[in-house]
Amino acid sequence: MYKTTTQHLNYHFKTLANLMAKATPARSGDYLAGVAASNNLERVAAQYVLADVPLKQFLIEPLVPYETDEVTRLIIDDHDITAFAAISPTTVGDFRDWLLSEDATTEKLSALAPGLTPEMVAAVSKIMRIQDLILVSKKCRVITKFRNTLGLENRIATRLQPNHPTDNAAGVAASIIDGLLYGCGDAVIGINPATDNLEATASLLHLLNDVIERYKIPTQACILAHVTTTLKAIEQKIPVDLVFQSIAGTQKANESFGINLKLLDEAHEAALSLNRGTVGNNCMYFETGQGSALSANAHHGLDQQTCEARAYAVARKFKPLLVNTVVGFIGPEYLYDGKQIIRAGLEDHFCGKLLGLPMGCDICYTNHAEADQDDMDMLLSTFAMAGGNFIMGVPGADDVMLNYQSTSFHDALYLRQLLGLRPAPEFEQWLIEHQIFNKHNQLRSINTIPDIFKASVEQISA
């Protein structure tokens, strides 16, 4: 069925899953899985064939069996056939053409989102260049709310990530101050705990809650512990704003994370019942990343980018405040170098946005990947141009707990200066009120600590 002849060579791709994997841009993780195209010609041949596949074929031929995978069941059962009707006769190639046309407006793309499945958006992304991914993503708008409003046009938010190797409270507080005084933290103040247990999580939850309350910061807190740990915290009446969980695109990969849809549903309901949001109730924070399914040996012969897009179906179910693709964290066996990391970050953002998700990106790399700060600057700049909802803010771009490099508070200021992107409006007001930012979206040039934090900082002797 999936056949073509090009340059006197016959290509026959046995299944849609196989076709998708062969059509995907080169990626070390797909070579590791043994599913990638064996050469450039085979890849382009697959892309030609894929361009002629009708979108509705993805509803008829699930890439992972419906019977054995609850993510597939979620994708098929929740598919909005009415929203899909508008593009039902379209092929993957025609879909690309339409997305890039003036006819595909923000309103139409929003209305279409529930009619799209992860496989459809993954397929079209495989035949798009980086500029296509940027242009279409920029037209999508996904707005979410908890204590502030995220995803508005011409704004970009930051997750303040004040990690510390031993969860030391003073050390965490020092990084929080640094971040806030650089104007970061509107997406969330989110800590990866050094140890994932209830005691450590509870004390960090209290710490963030108390800081946010005392200084009346219009933002939300999150401790990135396992969902079961956060559920226990909720049971014990410890203040929880957002529930965090890493998710993946197949049932088996999610099982390796110790989760399933029922558990996520339970956590979502528990967080909703606390009703801690002031302007909205999006209360989930998900992280994803290409390669996680393969690393759990649960990729079912799919390429890693398609698996990643399937994770967004899981995310979409729970109306999250934030979805973060942690693009370069996994290492070079999945994304080898800066080139692969940059494209993967933009693909993930594109796929998530088309599906209606509030996508952010942890623009990052490890020291054994062929990448450096220049590569991060390329992804940072293009991600902001594409209209990304949020990035990370890590002091000096160096996460001293997780041992990888992400984006810094300075990186966020670079985007504000270059592209005029502002923080979330409620948070921006707070920054201006406390003389951290001026009205022109800039840090104020003063040599004193703003009054709000002066007394606290001066407790620590120089």
Place this chain on the structure above:
Amino acid sequence: MTQNKNNTIAYDPWHHLNQLTPARIGLGRTGMSLPTRANLDFQLAHALARDSVNIPLDFKKLQNKLDNLAYITLHLQSQADSQSTYLQRPDLGRLLNDYSLNELTAKENLNVDVVIVVADGLSSKAIENHAVPFLHLLVPTLKELDYQLAPICLVKHGRVAIGDAIASHYKAKLCITLIGERPGLSSPDSMGIYFTYQAQANISTDADRNCISNIHANGLSYKQSLTKLLFLIKGAEQHKLSGVNLKDETPNTSLENQYSNNFLLP
């Protein structure tokens, strides 16, 4: 911090908070960007970490050092034949190549209790700096405890699980693997120790191992690491297992400073 001549740098009046955390806080700014010094400091740390991954471990030198201490060694290699393959194919890094398998088979393997594997992993610097001094504590201690040791196996391009094949060959009860950890900017030479009880090739998984990580000048000391390892060995001998069901209950001594509370609260 030195003043720059043009006064373009805005220093952060809270930069003294950097005594509270190893994180790069209070870096100041020029315009909205990172000042030159902070930018170069970052590049320096990245260069050290990159070199740690990419400069190959000098196995000859390591072997000579161990020879001089009268330890018997064996030099092996995984199926990853280049650094680039090693980085992209973790599966090959877990398997011994044919030459190494023959080397092993040629050795007698009678009455061995412990296999010690030293693999370059992701940081040659870690092994170069920490393997010999740690082995010089570990080996005599194991001998005092009456354990019979196989030759110390030095493995090029090895991942953690490569110890399983070696332990299987020797039918050894205890497998101790020293390996260079993924380098961080502040710890380019961090060594890890993985301990597996009754390791078996293709059967043991990460859930069967215990890990002692962060062994470097600003992390866990050799002595602390040895204490933890001996605790694990004792526990494994007692319960006949290792991994997630064997907990390390030795105290974690970390360097804390005079301030440990959240100073943002009254």
